[in-house]
Amino acid sequence: MSKFCTSCGRESGDEAAFCEGCGHPFPSSAQAPASAGSVPSDLPPSKRFTAQLMAGEHKHILLDLVLTDDSAGTAAVATKTSMMHEKYDVKDSEGRLMGRVERKMHFNEDSFPIADGSDNVLWVVQSKGGGKGRRPAIWIEDSAGNSQADLQYDGLASFNLVKFDGTPVLRAEISAGGGIRDELSSLSTRKYAISLFDQTIQPWQLAALFAAIEAGMNR
Numbered sequence: 001m002s003k004f005c006t007s008c009g010r011e012s013g014d015e016a017a018f019c020e021g022c023g024h025p026f027p028s029s030a031q032a033p034a035s036a037g038s039v040p041s042d043l044p045p046s047k048r049f050t051a052q053l054m055a056g057e058h059k060h061i062l063l064d065l066v067l068t069d070d071s072a073g074t075a076a077v078a079t080k081t082s083m084m085h086e087k088y089d090v091k092d093s094e095g096r097l098m099g100r101v102e103r104k105m106h107f108n109e110d111s112f113p114i115a116d117g118s119d120n121v122l123w124v125v126q127s128k129g130g131g132k133g134r135r136p137a138i139w140i141e142d143s144a145g146n147s148q149a150d151l152q153y154d155g156l157a158s159f160n161l162v163k164f165d166g167t168p169v170l171r172a173e174i175s176a177g178g179g180i181r182d183e184l185s186s187l188s189t190r191k192y193a194i195s196l197f198d199q200t201i202q203p204w205q206l207a208a209l210f211a212a213i214e215a216g217m218n219r
Helices: 180-188 203-217
Strands: 002-004 011-013 047-054 064-069 074-080 087-092 097-102 104-106 109-116 121-128 137-142 147-153 158-163 168-174 192-196
Touching: 047 203, 064 203, 074 203, 087 203, 097 203, 109 203, 121 203, 137 203, 192 203
Parallel strands: none
Antiparallel strands: 002 011, 047 064, 047 192, 064 074, 074 087, 087 097, 097 109, 104 109, 109 121, 121 137, 137 147, 147 158, 158 168, 168 192
């Protein structure tokens, strides 16, 4: 028997815990997703946001991730605190420190713990594999290491985050205008239009997730 990776499509043995091609984790039979990770097109989001890289305090270098709501107001900001390391302070719309993200490097795998203001870890974004034209496998774990959600690439500039029971968390796609110049600008600044389906996720948590996912994609 064999099974196929939902991230890269490679075939692996039925007992494999990780894809033999990209390292993406296979869900256990108890966690098997109800679908391949697609989000129904008619499913209404609970909220809409835009995430975009901006210069912030570091002039001319796009390091900070700014999250705005559908009224164009700033909802949260993930500010990179080090030019040399992937460390972020995440603040809410009033500038209050709500949490932190920090990259932990391992062999062929990076982890990005997301902690609240009291340094309690809420989630860990895991990024494994990638390189040589392949995108890394990315998934979300809780603080105990249990897989919670899987990032499913949808084309070159969109992705879905889906729980292992098939429940959609969010969809993100490059937000571009009507011309090639707008599209290139959106790609260079990672300007994503986000449809959030999970109502329990707060704006600062969404900004932290995106900062970690963006760093994980470019490991």
